[in-house]
Amino acid sequence: MFENLQTKLNAVFEKLASRGRLSEQDVELALREVRLALLEADVNFKVVKDLVARVKERAVGAEVMKSLTPAQQVVKIVHEELLRTLGEPARLDFSGPPPLVIMLVGLQGSGKTTMAGKLALNLRKSNRRALLVAADTYRPAAVTQLEVLGKQLDIPVHSEGTRVPPPEIVSHALRRAREGAYDAVILDTAGRLQINEEMMRELEQIKAIAKPREILLVADAMTGQEAVNVARGFHERVGLTGLILTKVDGDARGGAAISMREVTGVPIKFLGVGEKLDALEPFHPDRLATRILGMGDVLTLIEKAGDAIDRAEAEKMSRKLVKGEFNLEDFLKQLHQIKKMGPLTQLLDMIPGMGKMTKEIAPEVTDKQFRQIEAIINSMTLEERRDPRILNGSRKRRIARGSGVTVTDVNDLLNQFRQMQRLMKQLGQGGRGLRGGLMDLFRG
Amino acid sequence: MPRPAARREDGDVFGIFRKNPEQQAQDRAKIEASLTKTRQGFLGRIGALFQASEITEDTWTELEELLIQADVGVNTALKLVERLQARVKKENLKRMADVRAALKAEMVALLSNSPFDTLDEPRLLTVVLIVGVNGSGKTTSIAKLAKYYRERGRKVVLAAGDTFRAAAIDQLKIWGDRVGVEVIAQAPGADPGAVVYDAIRACQESRKADMLIVDTAGRLHTKFNLMKELEKVRSVCARQVHNAPHETLLVLDATTGQNAISQARHFKESVQVTGIILTKLDGTAKGGIVFAIEQELGLPVRFVGTGEKPDDFAEFDPIAFVDGIFA
Missing domain, CATH: 1.10.260.30 (Signal recognition particle, SRP54 subunit, M-domain)
Incomplete structure (x- = not known):
């Protein structure tokens, strides 16, 4: 694994005599390490470039806090920039008239169906009734999978097999949701490549029918450089309102989150943290930022050290x-x-x-x-x-x-x-x- | 046995003996088609880069960036560029075309060139274990693999070892119907080891099958208990059939970034993975991480998945792969 960024930066600054104020040369050396760390965390290359440029602007000439080493000071600035890019956590938008239609979109295997189940369960915890809609008629047994999840959770699933076109299924489901006074409708759409014209057009059709207030991109936390293309592709076609990062319980650093935030600007709304249906967490920018840097909670400690x-x-x-x-x-x-x-x-x-x-x-x-x-x-x-x-x-x-x-x-x-x-x-x-x-x- | 070099030079980039020319052409077309998007993307710019007339400091930087964008990883990208620089200097390469050929050669050299024939050796029953993280494309790959070997005259049976995920068994059964192979399954929640045991017995006795492909539940490589469960499935294979599993293939999503190394390492440690099936290459993802996996863990890519249809599948060939990237 990649060594802790802090350790690397310390090694860089060890060689430098200057203290007190960060010179351009110090920062250049440090930023080389920062760049590598971010790339190793799968943050997209171009995003890294922009981020490093912003850090540089802030770091050169910056006064080193009395409680911090120069390395810690640089890491602190990087951390703050990551936090800024990751943005604030956001909730589902329940402001309009019910039902709230949530459309889940994403690549194959990103975890949409499981996430649909998790969201439905999560909504029930806040006393909201959700209708799950099986709109993936392509992947073998995807409909059955959602039905099984619905049964496990005791949450109704609207399904019409695999012969009816998904836009029609969605249209029927919406009627059912209005008649049944559901609070939310969760559309589980088929996984698709953002470059598959036919499938993207289908997504646009579903969007036109369902008029979802939430269009959430479900993305695998292990995604590499490709994350920008995926996020941009979906955002341009259907206009995302939020991101969900799945499989966060693994050991991926999750730099894809930074990339996707940067190209879409929409908030991260949830994290999937396990296979169980209650393994859903709100997004904590701080935790994700330290994780991307591969630093655990040390950054918080640096700040605590400053006080103590x-x-x-x-x-x-x-x-x-x-x-x-x-x-x-x-x-x-x-x-x-x-x-x-x-x-x-x-x-x-x-x-x-x-x-x-x-x-x-x-x-x-x-x-x-x-x-x-x-x-x-x-x-x-x-x-x-x-x-x-x-x-x-x-x-x-x-x-x-x-x-x-x-x-x-x-x-x-x-x-x-x-x-x-x-x-x-x-x-x-x-x-x-x-x-x-x-x-x-x-x-x- | 190493493949004769001559086969390479006469333009037969696939060099696979058992394939007839028609299959070769088809396979080549598939890889080429799947890489078209790759080519038009970032890596395609490597081609453009080489059309520039002079080698400057920028050439190397840009090359490094392009490799990184293909998920090759910083270390491997740097290593590749360094080697290329050394080679350019040593061989005194001036023409861009030569530099390009040199890089291609360096990239191909990072990938294994060993023929994939362990599954073709004559045995009463060949067992293939398929593992991977959630959503990497195991079930689809199994169907494609089954079809691939069925068409080569094997009697293939599938074992529905993913008893955990909702409807995983149904998914495998649907695929089994589509590609015309039988699926041995138990109820959801059954012990995967028991499913595999049953399936092996069925192959040996009633089904008279000579190849068993075992599906397993997707699991993150960091989950200790789930990896232990997988080890158990493997040991059931090993106990029941001599030298089984004869191949343990890790299914890897081409969109995966640097974490793929961790995946491959963990799966290799616990179930002795022998090769990779690289899936979803029909997207814009480049799958560049396989260079690092091959380098660090010695795991070769065996097959590539290039779409959702059962035929969107081909044997991996490093030269075709790298050629496609640079074409």
Whole structure:
């Protein structure tokens, strides 16, 4: 898999001396990585070009926030641009007179039929009655599939087999929906290529008859560069009102969403996240943006770090650290700051060059252990925290009682702390590398 | 056995012994037709690019961009361009026509050239397992594959191993009727392993079939339990028939982007996929990801699907494929 963009950017900025303000040269180097990351995430090539240009415009000369490294600053700008492109989530438009006609369109195998079932179920949860319409008379057993889904959900399906032309079926279904006072009609149309003239014409016919207020393009999250052509093709012919991304529960980065948003400008309305019929989620631009960047939730943490870490304090801390003057009191302060930011395992990912170590450390250093360490240090006197060497058997027993742990636990903590002190001192003398990475964190 | 090079040079780009000239012409026409749109699209511009007279820095950049747009992937695109640059320098190529031939050769070299004949070896029963993510086109491909081998004199039976998705069994049965092969199925929700077991027994005993093609439910490669289920289906094949499944083909939608590599990797790890069926090539998608899949995982493309009709299907040929892209 593609390496985390953050890590790559850190590597780029490691080579650069400049701090404080992003120079054009810094940004150029960083944007190369950004471009690659977006392409690897299947964002369309042209869309990437535009996006990178926008990021560049914003990034050159930008002041680096005191809590961020230059790499983080660039990622933040990219993230914001992605968010802007992805746009706000939108709901179904129930503003007009009922029934709301929803037409699902898309390529073969994008997941329209399953999505029709999911939408119907979703509407029922908000007390709306939907009529499913089997308008795919081409794919073998597509009608049966929708009927089976309808039966499973106990939601009515309008079907007329495979001999009646789809526009006619739709026309009948609409009459039935009006007579039956349904709140919504969901049209499951056949999958088709956007370049298939005959099939696109059929879609236009159905649109003319059904006058749908929602025309949603159902698209596979795994779609590659082709996403722009598909979205543009459907948008030009039938005028989309929204996008639905399916199979988001896989490991695709979902860059196609960016491409499709960019060429259509219509909002993303839902995400399909599993095979079960309730696996439908509203769209969260933030989550999708971080996913496209391949960064998990780290970006949120960067922002949290901005709130939590006091830069001057961090500077002082890192100096103490490398000199080996770091004591348990400092350690506790550090813990408090870290705790303000969220789970430790995610936090460690932020530290440049710590990616590999994270994997080794993470399982042992759980948040539960975090709380235990905190309790132990809290049970010490100030004097003990500043100079743990004075801790004798009796003091240790008192601390153990006070924090509800055993003396062994206290000893373990002290051992770990001494090891860490030694390590830091060595690294402090050893130049860059891990120390550089840690310094970056503390420097913010 | 490697195919003799001479067959290539005399213009027989398909070079498949068992095909008669008529079939060759048909297959070639199908691939050509399916690639026409590809040609008119982005990749067609590679052709235009080569008509420009001089090689400049822009040539390489533009070439790289065009490859990326074909879903070839950044790494593979860069690698290809680098190799091409080296070759152009080494062979001191000046004419655009030569550069073009060199790129074609480099692209063909990334694709396997091994003949696909494992399914033709004489056996009492040949088992083909078909796997893939949801909506990639497994059922349709199975029907096409069944027809393909039926027309080559095999007695083919299909196993309805997708017992999960609504109406998947009905879909396979309709296809079975259309292409004239029998489908062995159980009720929806049945254990796919049991379906396959039954189907194998049926082939060996009552049906006297010599080829069984097993349909499986679409599943995302990241779903641990579903992949375990697939492993079980495979092991049923392996237990019941010597060396089975003789081919495990991953059905891959040509519209898929970089995630296809992850798909192929996961499916290969759990059920030892041996090749790819590349579907939906009749659209404007280029399927360029197969270069990376071949490179990174050594999985060759075996067949291409070029439409919704049972005949929209052909054996994959790397030269025809790349030729079509550049024509």
